[in-house]
Amino acid sequence: MNPTLELVSVQYALALLIGQDLDLRIMLRKFLPPALKLLNCRSGYIWLHQSIAQKNQDNASAPPPCYSYPSLRGTLETDLPHLATQVQHFAKQDWFIKKPGEIISIQGSYYHFMPIGDNGLLVLVRDPPLPNTYMLALGLVLKRLETACLACLQHAYLEEARKEALQAKEMAEKASKAKSEFLAMISHEIRTPMNGIIGLTDLMLYSEVSASQREHLGMIKSSSNALLDIINEILDFSRIEAGTLTLSNTPFQLRPLLQDTFTPLALRAQSKHLMFQWEIAADIPDTLEGDEGRLRQVMINLVGNAIKFTERGEVNVTISLQSGAPNGQVCVQFAVRDTGIGIPPDKQANIFQPFQQADSSITRRYGGTGLGLTISSQLITMMGGRLRLASDTGEGSIFYFNVPFTVATQPPPSAKPTQQPLQRTERPLNILLAEDNAINRMLAVRLLNKAGHHVKVAENGQEALHAWEQTRPDVILMDVQMPIMDGLEATTRIRSQEQNQQLTHTPIIALTANAMNSDREQCLAAGMDNFLSKPFNVQDLLEVLKHSCPST
Amino acid sequence: MCARHLPAQLFVDQSGTPEGLFQLLDNALAAGAQSVFVLAADANGFTPSQLDKHLQTFPIPIFGGIFPEIIANGEILQRGSIVCGLPMLSEVYHIEHLSDPDEDYFQAAEALSALIPPHSTLVTLVDGLSKRIAALLEGIYEVFGDSCQYIGGGAGSLSFKPKPCLLSNQGLRVDCAQIIAIQQPLNLGIEHGWHKFAGPFFVTGAYENTITTIDYQSAFEIYRQVVEADSGKRFQDVEFFDLAKSYPFGLERLNGDVVVRDPLFNNDNKLTCVGEVPANHIIYILKGEADDLLAASRTCAATAMQVQAPPLLALLFDCISRTLFLETRFAEEINNIHAPLPENVPLVGALSLGEIADAGHTCLEFFNKTIVLGIITQTESTLA
Structure with missing residues (x-):
């Protein structure tokens, strides 16, 4: 072949061997062996200064190559002592090598010491030695190799950093999960006695009591509900953090919702001698699709805060239509303005962070978990909007957000029946109640008896299973966490027996203080038919019973 | 032993x-x-x-x-x-x-x-x-x-x-x-005794022991043109290896050496050899004389x-x-x-x-x- 063409073609082939992987060892392994074959070499060794520096090599021994073909079976000193001496010599003179390289005869073979740019050394062993023209041509190739090696080292560094970040993230997620589990557990522990307090209060309110006793019972109920709100806030927050909170998307009527929401808030404002006004633009459609309950929660939080932090003046809510929504959708802006204490500019950035209030003195003065705004902000984000704030200290605040809603084509389902006094059922049921907590057991029995149902009790899953085998109740109310045998296992066994013996299906309703979504899924997966979290509203319980045991 | x-x-x-x-x-x-x-x-x-x-x-x-x-x-x-x-x-x-x-x-x-x-x-x-x-x-x-x-x-x-x-x-x-x-x-x-006869060519596509393209064209087509022109025979008239056995490939090694690769068969215009042919390599078509x-x-x-x-x-x-x-x-x-x-x-x-x-x-x-x-x-x- 024409020598020029041969030179260029070798250069071309070598250049295409470079950079075939971002892992340094793999990249060099894909480069060096075929390069050695192409150049008719016996072996090759590569050092990179950066790798050597990282390993803190002392000058007492020659640094090992970062890649060699063939690989060393021992150390460089034991396998190739003459090469080790020579490399150590170059290392001591700061890796200075005459360009395009130095050829040194060692024990009958020619060792070609060639710089890899400014960052490394390639040693080729070849007999006969390479012509000078090839040394010069190789210099250009080795500059490209230098770039590829540096890219690999950089990649390794980034990979290491990425792995560390991932590990840190995993640890943080584990910690967060542990926290969520802790919150769920604490919530369960609080909800169980709360169920007793609220239920027994309800029970007493249904009985003959004096006016002052009724007033005191009303206060107990209101305090309990306030405590329950706090627990619910903590639960919501832990669900949002764990990513398990999902929004529903059903048709609802905006105006009645707002009316319902603002009526008690207006009373609260009135009690502080504040003016409370709300206004909804006429062009906003009546029926929208979204999560009615969560929208209510956000409005209660924002308006509730406005009333809480305003000592005089007014609280205004404006709901208006924004332009730019796609066909079939509307973009609604909700703005809550107050003339309260306001929020200093330097505190505004943190106001949506959990456990933050503008000032610690505020916590002392006004109370609250500090989670309300965080939850509202997150809920609004999940709805597709963003909660914003404009405020000046002493001048009041405006919290506002835009949320897109689909305009509903279907009417919303009929409104829930309003709270009714406890009425005796027309169809008494034989109910098996499995509940380990004595107070809750007594409460449920009393309420259900009052409603006209017959109740048999079991203190754990095993007793419930036995009672079911003996009496075949119309329905089972099953607590989940019980000693000896939990509600999930009892349900699984009942369902298994039903299937094996072809028995009629007994409806089982979970009654549990576990309020996480995953708990509901577990209950349904075990074969339960419905789920009611404690503390429950007696009307809700009767509704679920009615729904689960339709009259035939 | x-x-x-x-x-x-x-x-x-x-x-x-x-x-x-x-x-x-x-x-x-x-x-x-x-x-x-x-x-x-x-x-x-x-x-x-x-x-x-x-x-x-x-x-x-x-x-x-x-x-x-x-x-x-x-x-x-x-x-x-x-x-x-x-x-x-x-x-x-x-x-x-x-x-x-x-x-x-x-x-x-x-x-x-x-x-x-x-x-x-x-x-x-x-x-x-x-x-x-x-x-x-x-x-x-x-x-x-x-x-x-x-x-x-x-x-x-x-x-x-x-x-x-x-x-x-x-x-x-x-x-x-x-x-x-x-x-x-x-x-x-x-x-081996074989000598370079045509080339150099670049193996522009190859996997394992199969050459798919030479100089960005069908490997068989490039090979066919060279071999048929020299031998006066046509691949369509004979078994592939009967003709190919006299025209192996040579993988370039510096200073004129080659490592020989035997093309065994034509598989849909791709040439399968005994042993790998690396992509982006320089190859020649070789020819031999009995002597x-x-x-x-x-x-x-x-x-x-x-x-x-x-x-x-x-x-x-x-x-x-x-x-x-x-x-x-x-x-x-x-x-x-x-x-x-x-x-x-x-x-x-x-x-x-x-x-x-x-x-x-x-x-x-x-x-x-x-x-x-x-x-x-x-x-x-x-x-x-």
Whole structure:
């Protein structure tokens, strides 16, 4: 072949061997062996200064190559002592090598010491030695190799950093999960006695009591509900953090919702001698699709805060239509303005962070978990909007957000029946109640008896299973966490027996203080038919019973 | 493989029957062999069901292969078996999955490094129709480097249909490599006699042992144009290999050398070779003259015989396609190799699908269309 063409073609082939992987060892392994074959070499060794520096090599021994073909079976000193001496010599003179390289005869073979740019050394062993023209041509190739090696080292560094970040993230997620589990557990522990307090209060309110006793019972109920709100806030927050909170998307009527929401808030404002006004633009459609309950929660939080932090003046809510929504959708802006204490500019950035209030003195003065705004902000984000704030200290605040809603084509389902006094059922049921907590057991029995149902009790899953085998109740109310045998296992066994013996299906309703979504899924997966979290509203319980045991 | 005072003994059967082979094995055992090297001709048609039971119960280590043709001293056998009884135990190792694109043979070779002492001679037999033989050799050389010497070749059938072709104590094996470590030194001759005829070309597309494009065009089309123009024959009129056997590829090595690659068949305009062809490599189309090839065989024997110690055994791996090319004159090639050997040195060999050898001043390579002659000599301790 024409020598020029041969030179260029070798250069071309070598250049295409470079950079075939971002892992340094793999990249060099894909480069060096075929390069050695192409150049008719016996072996090759590569050092990179950066790798050597990282390993803190002392000058007492020659640094090992970062890649060699063939690989060393021992150390460089034991396998190739003459090469080790020579490399150590170059290392001591700061890796200075005459360009395009130095050829040194060692024990009958020619060792070609060639710089890899400014960052490394390639040693080729070849007999006969390479012509000078090839040394010069190789210099250009080795500059490209230098770039590829540096890219690999950089990649390794980034990979290491990425792995560390991932590990840190995993640890943080584990910690967060542990926290969520802790919150769920604490919530369960609080909800169980709360169920007793609220239920027994309800029970007493249904009985003959004096006016002052009724007033005191009303206060107990209101305090309990306030405590329950706090627990619910903590639960919501832990669900949002764990990513398990999902929004529903059903048709609802905006105006009645707002009316319902603002009526008690207006009373609260009135009690502080504040003016409370709300206004909804006429062009906003009546029926929208979204999560009615969560929208209510956000409005209660924002308006509730406005009333809480305003000592005089007014609280205004404006709901208006924004332009730019796609066909079939509307973009609604909700703005809550107050003339309260306001929020200093330097505190505004943190106001949506959990456990933050503008000032610690505020916590002392006004109370609250500090989670309300965080939850509202997150809920609004999940709805597709963003909660914003404009405020000046002493001048009041405006919290506002835009949320897109689909305009509903279907009417919303009929409104829930309003709270009714406890009425005796027309169809008494034989109910098996499995509940380990004595107070809750007594409460449920009393309420259900009052409603006209017959109740048999079991203190754990095993007793419930036995009672079911003996009496075949119309329905089972099953607590989940019980000693000896939990509600999930009892349900699984009942369902298994039903299937094996072809028995009629007994409806089982979970009654549990576990309020996480995953708990509901577990209950349904075990074969339960419905789920009611404690503390429950007696009307809700009767509704679920009615729904689960339709009259035939 | 060959101990002091006890040279290897050759036993030859020309019937090509399993019984004939079993008789040779019994003869070798009776003669005191500690392990046996078996070469069988493909025309015997040996199958696992015929041999496995006997091989699995054979009491001493057994290794070897089924090759298109085999050589005992100066004689070429197209049918039959050769058993070389060795006066010492041999350790036989296997590396599997020789066509698996995801297999890392460095790991497999590394696992053997503790078992094989430095300065061994590694007789390396492979299934010649496996797709990643060069990758295997790259892994073996990466681990053992120039601390060992290498000789071997590809077993298999000229029908180019993969089938079990390596003999072991586990039976016949396919798609694997067999590595036998011996402690006697080796002196090698490696020659082919082919010369560059057309090119250079760039292999612009290739995977494993298949070339898809040359100079960004269909590999077969480029090859067809060159070969048909020179030979005056057309591929559509003959079997592909009948014409291709005279025009192998040469992988460029610096300063004019080439490593030969035999194109075996045209598969949808892609050319499948014996052994890998790397992408982005420079190749030539080679051509040979009978006299040049025969001259190469003389040079090969002369080089191999430049030994420092008395020779014990001559081991030959000569590419089968050289017989197809040289035809009746191939006997001259074998004679060129056999004649210079001392009378007491047996020549055992195979006409192989690819040859393995370490030229001494380059890395370990997988060759095609090449003669590899290894003279195993006594060690210094044997001489003492």
